[in-house]
Amino acid sequence: MQESQVIATVRGMEILDSRGNPTVSVNMSDGMFTVSAAVPSGASTGKHEALELRDGGKRFGGKGVLKAVQNVNGAIAGAISGFSPLRQTDIDRKMIALDGTPNKASLGANAILGVSMAATRLAAAQKHTELFSYFSGITGSKPLLPVPLLNVINGGVHAGGDLSVQEFLIVPAGFHSLREALTAAAEVYQSLKSELKAKHGASSTNVGDEGGFAPPFKTTTEALGAIRDAIEGAGYLAGKEIFLAIDAASSEFYRDGSYFLDGKRLSVGELTDFYLSIAKDFKLISIEDPFDEESFDDFASLTRLAGKKLQIIGDDIYVTNTARIRKGIELKSSNAVLIKLNQIGTVTETLESTKMTMDAGMAAVVSHRSGETTDTFIADMAVGLANGQIKTGAPARGERVAKYNRLLEIEENHPEIPFPGLSAFRRELAE
Ligand code: PGA
Numbered sequence: 001m002q003e004s005q006v007i008a009t010v011r012g013m014e015i016l017d018s019r020g021n022p023t024v025s026v027n028m029s030d031g032m033f034t035v036s037a038a039v040p041s042g043a044s045t046g047k048h049e050a051l052e053l054r055d056g057g058k059r060f061g062g063k064g065v066l067k068a069v070q071n072v073n074g075a076i077a078g079a080i081s082g083f084s085p086l087r088q089t090d091i092d093r094k095m096i097a098l099d100g101t102p103n104k105a106s107l108g109a110n111a112i113l114g115v116s117m118a119a120t121r122l123a124a125a126q127k128h129t130e131l132f133s134y135f136s137g138i139t140g141s142k143p144l145l146p147v148p149l150l151n152v153i154n155g156g157v158h159a160g161g162d163l164s165v166q167e168f169l170i171v172p173a174g175f176h177s178l179r180e181a182l183t184a185a186a187e188v189y190q191s192l193k194s195e196l197k198a199k200h201g202a203s204s205t206n207v208g209d210e211g212g213f214a215p216p217f218k219t220t221t222e223a224l225g226a227i228r229d230a231i232e233g234a235g236y237l238a239g240k241e242i243f244l245a246i247d248a249a250s251s252e253f254y255r256d257g258s259y260f261l262d263g264k265r266l267s268v269g270e271l272t273d274f275y276l277s278i279a280k281d282f283k284l285i286s287i288e289d290p291f292d293e294e295s296f297d298d299f300a301s302l303t304r305l306a307g308k309k310l311q312i313i314g315d316d317i318y319v320t321n322t323a324r325i326r327k328g329i330e331l332k333s334s335n336a337v338l339i340k341l342n343q344i345g346t347v348t349e350t351l352e353s354t355k356m357t358m359d360a361g362m363a364a365v366v367s368h369r370s371g372e373t374t375d376t377f378i379a380d381m382a383v384g385l386a387n388g389q390i391k392t393g394a395p396a397r398g399e400r401v402a403k404y405n406r407l408l409e410i411e412e413n414h415p416e417i418p419f420p421g422l423s424a425f426r427r428e429l430a431e
């Protein structure tokens with residue numbers, strides 16, 4: 001094999017995300033291959049996430065990313081040109097050092113991540129290998145298709161309705177292939193659409209940021225009930241083939257020690273009881289961010305009470321940051337961690353967080369953001385990391401289905417890669 005080529009050009013560009021807000025894309029070339037990568041953006045962001053650099057001022061209501069683009073084209077391009085893209089860790093460490101802040105506030109995590117992702121792609125191109133296979137080479141894991149967690153009803157800050165819980169998800173874990181799982185999920189999505197239309201009128205099938213419907217529901221149980229009906233309406237078994245899950249994103253409805261859920265004010269204890277009751281009634285497989293992003297102990301109590309049978313994912317509490325994940329491991333705060341590249345800002349740190357999570361025996365769930373592009377990076381990343389689960393929205397809208405379609409393509413072209421089904425979840429769930 002020839003000595004690999006070095007990074008010759010790095011160009012940032014301001015593009016639009018799925019909400020019509022600007023985001024960063026990066027083009028990178030070694031003179032032979034040219035690749036690009038685009039950065040996503042959250043709405044219910046964790047307080048401790050790496051900083052997304054925005055321009056301020058009038059343009060795009062202050063959300064422009066020209067300063068971040070400038071940082072890509074100037075300081076970052078200057079610092080990493082001449083590196084082999086195969087030196088991912090060195091490239092990422094160089095950018096972290098150049099930034100010099102704990103949360104990437106000077107160059108912007110959006111600038112740094114775009115470059116980091118592009119470097120991974122360029123390295124895969126140089127190796128003449130697919131991105132997932134390059135990832136699996138880095139991690140030493142055998143490729144594994146992920147079970148999808150699909151968001152079919154959007155609430156919280158992702159929609160304009162009254163639902164406090166942000167995401168109502170279906171998890172087609174009881175199937176033998178990704179194709180079967182996605183077929184079932186798409187059928188349930190259509191079944192839910194017909195049911196909503198029949199009962200609440202066509203406007204109830206308008207969709208939120210992640211492609212799930214945004215019906216005029218007032219309560220969590222109403223939404224869960226509608227999804228269970230839709231699963232059965234499509235001819236599937238709820239709690240056997242297709243499971244229900246939620247992302248409460250509860251930091252968004254937490255104030256001064258209380259949770260304001262569906263028009264009621266709840267204490268931590270009352271909210272815990274509520275989660276336990278819906279977990280039982282609707283056979284939930286997973287609950288994400290049940291408590292506020294600083295509540296490591298409340299997370300731990302719920303995990304102690306229900307964590308054997310229920311996946312409890314930390315998202316805003318960990319923000320894909322190893323220091324926070326380590327604290328969660330020590331306190332046994334959850335049994336799963338959400339993994340989002342742009343919460344931490346480099347591919348290297350994302351891999352470290354995933355490794356720490358999986359080494360501790362917890363599930364890692366690779367995730368999109370509510371503001372996305374059609375970049376399919378996370379689909380390949382999940383297969384190569386072999387973490388077993390991916391959350392990337394409804395089976396609808398281009399920026400969401402781009403990831404699912406990439407996974408279908410990987411499955412089609414590589415039938416030897418297994419689909420884990422329920423084994424991607426805690427063992428007790430399969431019993
Ligand atoms: P966000 O939502 O991208 O708006 O943060 C996704 C999530 O909370 O999991």
Ligand code: ZN
Pocket residue numbers: 247249288289315316338
């Ligand atoms: Zn979340």
